């Protein structure tokens with residue numbers, strides 16, 4: 176199937192839900208992104224800043240770029256002028272740097288708190304307690320060029336659908352709890368739940384995802400991460 180056919184198929188599956196599709200384009204050549212763009216895709220996700228910047232420079236400017244991979248503070252400056260959303264925020268220090276760079280461009284950058292929901296040890300993210308503490312901290316309240324618009328999570332890399340569903344359900348419950356506790360905080364406006372990838376986005380939609388991050392089901396498998 177072509178990229179356009181894959182996109183059409185996934186968009187049909189998403190229709191009727193609240194979820195928007197992020198086409199995860201990491202490692203894929205510009206031609207693939209152009210094909211997706213021509214087929215109507217306007218939200219692209221990348222996990223490396225340099226690669227995202229290189230593609231942003233070439234492609235039409237009505238694309239929303241989402242940074243979905245682990246982010247080092249010293250890379251924020253390269254994308255602060257254009258990034259639409261950063262899904263992988265896992266520390267106050269990183270938020271402070273994003274705030275600083277956003278201020279330079281007179282922007283407010285939307286960020287998601289990445290929450291650790293998987294069983295394995297390898298994934299990045301905050302525990303629920305750490306996320307709550309960060310969101311309620313006086314330091315965070317000072318960051319006027321940041322808006323936390325939701326949470327992001329990656330389920331365990333397993334075939335066990337019951338386990339995956341349980342993890343997505345947990346993230347939704349945590350999102351509701353965080354929303355209640357942060358409703359009076361100016362720079363928090365929770366509405367997004369970013370969860371679900373090629374192998375599990377249908378489960379994620381059923382469990383309340385508003386953003387699904389799908390790569391290989393659109394572009395085919397990657398040779399490297």
Ligand SMILES: *Cc1c(COP(=O)(O)O)cnc(C)c1O
Nearest residue numbers: 199222243372373388389390391
């Ligand atoms: C690569 C990646 C995806 C997409 O993975 P696929 O399995 O190819 O859909 C989603 N989220 C993150 C954070 C990624 O790094």
